[in-house]
Amino acid sequence: MAINQILPFGTVPGANVLAPADYQALAARLGGFSAGTAKSKELNTVWRQAAFVAAMIGQYIADKAGQDVLDDGDLAALQAKFVAALAASPALTGTPTAPTPAAADKSTRIATTAFVSGNFPRVYSINALPTQDVGPIIVAECSEVWIWGSSAIHTGYRSPLCGQIAYFPFSKVPYGWMRANGAAASVSAYGALASAIYCGDALNATAPVGYRCTNAADPMNTRSTTGAYIVLPDLRGEFVRGWDDGRGADAGRQLGSSQRASRVIGAVSNPSFPYLSQNGEWRFSTDNGSVSFKVGDAYTEGYDITSGSGSFLAGWSYTTLGTSAALASVRPRNLALFACIKY
Structure with a gap:
């Protein structure tokens, strides 16, 4: 002692x-x-x-x-x-006071009740975010914690989910989200999103989505690495397929690219129905009408035609008479939901 x-x-x-x-x-x-x-x-x-x-x-x-x-x-x-x-752990009583540090102060100074109430939780509206780093904040409309970030395109607060795609069972755009409809969004208004999905200067001339442009009404023809707009993905009416990313199951696909549907036609051997070939056109008679294939024609309805063995019959067209084309289409059961992208 x-x-x-x-x-x-x-x-x-x-x-x-x-x-x-x-x-x-x-x-x-x-x-x-x-x-x-x-x-x-x-x-x-x-x-x-x-x-x-x-x-x-x-x-x-x-x-x-x-x-x-x-x-x-x-x-x-x-x-x-x-x-x-x-300094040895004083036990204060009564109502001691101390100077209130600035809002962004991260030192070891005493935090007064005024400092605490003004800084934690730091709740802000999505329309009135701080213009400087005051630490993690809560965005009221989104019920999310946002942090400060910096990139070549954007410096400021952004959601940790920025750039994420989600589907909703209602048609109203939720707070903090935008329609994933292929529109060109303002880089200045949605800088965090632009920073998250920008394809990069090297791919800006060829990327199907995430590229910058100067004209929101004509994005494809006004591509520019300094453009004031960023092109969003368009997921309306689309099935989503995982990007191949080098696996080889869907080789050659560019990230964000679209792909036509495929039509599978069974191989025919030893046909028992009449057929006729004239001027490069093959015509087959059926009970419901006729089906014709002509060398050199472009395929219709956006379907790739393959044989039963999987061989690709490039440049062939088909016409169905008396039979719905949808009967041979490949389409699973599905549910229509509202696709949005987080900003």
Whole structure:
């Protein structure tokens, strides 16, 4: 246990000291003793008051800092120990106050109630985001925690889900989302989204989505790496397929590119129905009508035609008579949902 050598003086009951009222009225109390006689009771009172306060400070240092307080006249050491005692987990009572740091202050200064209420939780509207980094914030409309980020296109707050595609069972665009309809969005208004989905300068001339352009009404013909608009993906009426990314199951596909549907036609061998070939055109008779194939024609309805063995019959067209083309289409059961992209 730490010791304290700064001891009190004249503190026992009945000590030879002046009563408080007499000491207050003592003429020498303000000007000090001069020529003449000073009574011991008067001197004892002066010494006791000085020693009383000094002893209290010494004991406080010993108790709080756990350091010995020595009567060695070392004022600097005593001061250092006193500072250490004040910093040793003080138990404050009452209503202490302190200066309120600035909102973005991340130092070890005391956080007042005003600082806390103004900074945590930092709740902002999506339409009034901070223009400087004040730490993580909560965006009220989205119920999300956003953080500060910086890129060549955008510096500011953005959602951790920025650029994500999601589907909704309603037609109203949720807060923080945009229609994934292939539109060209303003880079200045949606900088975080532009930063998240931009294809990069090297691909800006060829990328099917995520490229920048100068004319929102004609994005394909106004591509520019410094364009004021960014082109969003268009997922209306589309099935989504995972990008091949080097696997080889769907080789050669560009990220974000679209792909036509395929039509599978069974191989025919030893046909038992009449057929006729004339001028490069093959015509087959069926019970419901006729089906014709002609070399050199472009395929119709956006379907690729393959044989039953999987061989590609490039450049062939077909015409169905009496039979719905949809009967041979490849389309699974599906559900129509509203595609949006997070900004």
